[in-house]
Amino acid sequence: MAETKNALSFRGVNFSYGTDPVLRDVTFSVPQGEFLIIIGPNGGGKTTLLKLALGLLVPESGTISVFGKKPGEDRSVAGYVPQDTGRNRDFPITALEVALQGRLGFPGGRLSYGRKDREAAMEALKALKMESLAGRSMGELSQGQRQRVLIARGLASDPGVLFLDEPLASIDPETRDMLLTLLGELCGRLTVVMVSHDMSAVSAHATAVACVNRKVFYHDSAEIGPDAMEQVWGRCPVELVAHGIPHRVLAVHDHDHGGEGCSHD
Amino acid sequence: MTDLLQFEFMRNALWAALLCSGLCGILGTMVVVKRYVILAGGVAHAAYGGVGLALFLGFSPRLGAVGFSLALALLMAWVMLKKASRADAIIGVIWAAGMAAGIIFADLTPGYGSDLMSYLFGSILTVAREDLLLMAGLLAVTLFVGMLWSREIAAFSYDEDFARTRGVPVTLLHFVVVVLISVAVVLIIRVVGLILVIALLTIPPSVAEKYSRSLWTMMGVSCLLSAAFSLGGLALAVRFNLTAGAVIILVASAVYLVSLLLPSGGRR
Numbered sequence: 001m002a003e004t005k006n007a008l009s010f011r012g013v014n015f016s017y018g019t020d021p022v023l024r025d026v027t028f029s030v031p032q033g034e035f036l037i038i039i040g041p042n043g044g045g046k047t048t049l050l051k052l053a054l055g056l057l058v059p060e061s062g063t064i065s066v067f068g069k070k071p072g073e074d075r076s077v078a079g080y081v082p083q084d085t086g087r088n089r090d091f092p093i094t095a096l097e098v099a100l101q102g103r104l105g106f107p108g109g110r111l112s113y114g115r116k117d118r119e120a121a122m123e124a125l126k127a128l129k130m131e132s133l134a135g136r137s138m139g140e141l142s143q144g145q146r147q148r149v150l151i152a153r154g155l156a157s158d159p160g161v162l163f164l165d166e167p168l169a170s171i172d173p174e175t176r177d178m179l180l181t182l183l184g185e186l187c188g189r190l191t192v193v194m195v196s197h198d199m200s201a202v203s204a205h206a207t208a209v210a211c212v213n214r215k216v217f218y219h220d221s222a223e224i225g226p227d228a229m230e231q232v233w234g235r236c237p238v239e240l241v242a243h244g245i246p247h248r249v250l251a252v253h254d255h256d257h258g259g260e261g262c263s264h265d
Numbered sequence: 266m267t268d269l270l271q272f273e274f275m276r277n278a279l280w281a282a283l284l285c286s287g288l289c290g291i292l293g294t295m296v297v298v299k300r301y302v303i304l305a306g307g308v309a310h311a312a313y314g315g316v317g318l319a320l321f322l323g324f325s326p327r328l329g330a331v332g333f334s335l336a337l338a339l340l341m342a343w344v345m346l347k348k349a350s351r352a353d354a355i356i357g358v359i360w361a362a363g364m365a366a367g368i369i370f371a372d373l374t375p376g377y378g379s380d381l382m383s384y385l386f387g388s389i390l391t392v393a394r395e396d397l398l399l400m401a402g403l404l405a406v407t408l409f410v411g412m413l414w415s416r417e418i419a420a421f422s423y424d425e426d427f428a429r430t431r432g433v434p435v436t437l438l439h440f441v442v443v444v445l446i447s448v449a450v451v452l453i454i455r456v457v458g459l460i461l462v463i464a465l466l467t468i469p470p471s472v473a474e475k476y477s478r479s480l481w482t483m484m485g486v487s488c489l490l491s492a493a494f495s496l497g498g499l500a501l502a503v504r505f506n507l508t509a510g511a512v513i514i515l516v517a518s519a520v521y522l523v524s525l526l527l528p529s530g531g532r533r
Contacts, residue, residue, distance in 0.1 A: 049367045054430050072430070080430045091298060091423055092477035093414070101420045102429035111412060 006065070007032045007161045008053055010216070013062030015048060021214065023050050026062070028210065028218035035187035037202050038195045040212035046195045047083070049212055050163050053193070054080055067160055076104045077158030081150050083166045089139055095149045096127075096134040099125050102156025117156075124152035127182065135222035144175030149177065161191040168198045180205055269503060274390055278509070281392040282495035284400035285456050285465070288449045289408055290488025292474070293444050293466035294480065295338050296420050304341050305466055307356045308447045309459040311337040311363030316384050327396075330384070330451045336441035337363060338447035340513030387458030387510035389499065400452050407445055411484075414438070419480050456495075465491065468517040472524045494520065 009029035015022050030036050030167045038046050051057040052064055055072025064070070067077050079102065102124065103117035113121075125131045128148040138146055147167055154162055164183075168176050176198070183192050184205040196202070204208055211217045269275040296305050312330040314337075319329025337359055345352045383391070410419060420428040421438045429435050446466075454461045473486035498513030505512075 005516055051426075056426055056429055076428070076431045078430065080427055082424065082426055088423060090474060092479055092483045093419070093423055094478055097419065098423070099477060101416075101423065101427065101431065104416060104420055104428070108416070112415065119455060157431070 005032045005067075006030060007034070007067060008193065009065050010052075011063045013052065013064060014060045015045075015052060015057065016060060023052075023059075023212075023216070024214050026216045028216055030191060030208065031220075032191055033188050034208045034220075035184065035192045035206050036172060036194070036210060037206040038043065038193065038210045038212055038261075039199070039202065040199070044213035047165055049182070049210075049216070050080075050165055050193070050195060052116050053153060054078055054163060072245075073208075076157055077160045079157055079162040080221060081154040081164040081167055083141070083169070084147055086143075092137060094135055095125065095145075096121060098149050099134075099152045099156050100137060100243050102153040106157070109140070120158070121156045122156065124156040125149070128152045129178070135174035142172075144171040144191065147171050148179070151182075156188075159190060161193060162186070164192070164194040164219065166195050166197065168196055197222045271503060272485045274392075275503075277392050277394065278389045278499060279388055279496070280397050281400065281456050282513075283492060284397060285453050286469075286491035287404045288341065288407065288453060288489050288494050289465050289491040290469060290473075290486075291404075292442075292446050292449045292486045293409065293491070294470040294484045294487050295422065296446060296466050297470040297474065298480065298483075299442065301443070301446060302463065302467055303353050303356050304338070304394055304443065305446055305450055306336050306463050307341050307360040307463045308334045310360045312451050312454055313367035313384060313459060314363035314365075314370070315367070317367035317374070321370040321374045321407070326384075327399075327512075330454070331448060333363070334447050334451050335444065337441055339440070340349060342443040346436065346439065383458075384454055385458050385460055386508055387454060387456050387461065389456045389509045389513075393401075393454055396452065396455050397499075398526060403448055403452060404489065407449075410445070415481070418442075422480060440453055444446070457513055461510050461514045464514045464517060465494070468514075468521045469494065472521055475524065490520070 006029045010026045013026040014193070017089055019072050026049070038049060042047050044250065048103060052059055052072055055065060055070070062218065067074070069077065071078070094114075096118075098115050099120050099121040102119055103113055103120060106117060108114040122131060125134050128151055130152060133141065135147060138149065141149065150166060151162075151164070162183075167179060171179075183194065185203075186192060187207070208218065208220045210219070270279070284432075296302055296425075311489050312334040315329040315331070316326045317329075317332025318333060319326045341359055343357050344355045346522035348355060417428070417433045417438060420431065420433050421435055450462055450466070453465060457465050469487040469490040470483060472490055473483045477483035477486055494517040495513050497507050498516045501507070501516070502512040
């Protein structure tokens with residue numbers, strides 16, 4: 001297994017919250033330029049996986065590398081778009097100031113952000129069609145607009161890999177389509193790793209899928225084939241899962257599921 | 266009131282009100298946006314235990330209050346980091362235990378006099394020069410930290426996880442802010458007392474938040490509001506011979522109520 005440039009790789013990673021095992025023996029690699037969507041049930045460890053990759057959590061055992069380095073070692077490599085919980089809705093801050101936070105860790109000005117930081121932040125807001133609302137406070141923006149600002153913040157550092165946690169949850173369909181198109185355009189230039197419940201997003205744009213439920217099953221495009229996914233998941237995205245109809249989009253996981261895996265078959 | 270300014274205690278009271286306003290505006294904003302209200306309450310009540318301990322052992326109550334509160338504040342800050350989901354309950358226990366310890370120490374110390382009472386309700390008219398110097402010193406340190414780390418503090422206040430991924434020393438900032446708040450709480454207790462300190466920390470920022478687009482505006486507006494409440498309350502207290510701390514808080518609360526009824530300007 002030659003170490004071709006992997007954006008992200010997990011090897012034998014274990015993680016628990018207290019005595020509660022969350023992730024067990026996780027091993028997979030994401031080559032550069034992929035659009036990986038992480039799916040799985042609530043509490044299955046999707047967010048934990050992202051936080052491990054970002055260095056916000058430390059694994060019990062195993063190794064994680066992001067572009068060959070330990071998570072968090074090189075701040076310029078990873079961009080993060082956390083889940084918008086609405087906890088901070090009343091916080092007095094403008095969209096531009098939020099996007100500027102993506103520039104932390106760059107030299108900047110002495111006591112405030114520099115001109116380069118402002119340009120990069122505006123550029124990122126522009127990519128998300130938010131530049132005209134840069135001066136608005138976050139509390140004035142709709143949920144979809146706030147999500148776009150958070151993505152701009154993640155992009156403002158010009159990262160090699162962008163991690164997004166449920167960016168499509170509770171936003172309007174129009175924004176959702178716009179975001180997916182944008183992320184689809186971005187991947188190739190950078191690697192996108194997105195946690196999502198939205199199965200139609202998988203069909204439309206993903207080049208790889210990881211099913212997470214304590215264990216991680218990684219399926220790359222060679223296995224799923226973009227056409228097959230388009231056909232099967234594109235036609236009946238949510239119901240497939242809801243009905244529990246057996247669907248063999250993906251090959252049967254060759255591990256013993258032990259009742260934990262995603263219900264792929 | 267200008268006649269009264271001939272008296273040193275009155276000039277001291279004015280300075281105390283202004284310095285308190287600076288501290289309340291800046292650190293109260295942090296208390297509100299970081300949801301540290303229960304921590305500030307815990308510190309205020311733990312301070313009572315420190316005063317009791319100092320009286321019992323016969324050293325300076327001010328030193329006792331600062332030391333005791335700071336030790337418990339660090340414990341509470343640690344609990345907030347490590348046991349975030351149960352932090353409020355644990356801090357509640359520390360809060361009550363600190364207060365209870367103060368009462369027991371008072372019981373054990375004969376003739377503690379009105380000292381402990383003044384910590385309950387404050388006594389702006391008896392603020393000493395040393396208190397003023399301590400407040401000015403703390404305000405200077407707070408301003409210095411705020412200017413040096415303005416970007417980091419804003420990011421830390423808005424979104425800790427994201428700030429961490431950008432290399433912001435979130436844990437360090439958490440402890441620094443908690444220490445600043447704790448010392449401020451103990452000093453402000455001199456002015457309005459431990460029962461009312463929470464109100465002075467939270468009311469001005471809560472009013473200011475509605476009209477602010479940045480953390481710094483919120484701090485500035487809070488300072489001005491706090492100064493208006495303190496000076497207005499002090500004037501009324503002197504004029505009608507009432508307890509200053511309580512009048513200050515009632516003035517603040519009245520403005521807060523009015524601001525709740527008013528439509529918010531500038532935002533939403």
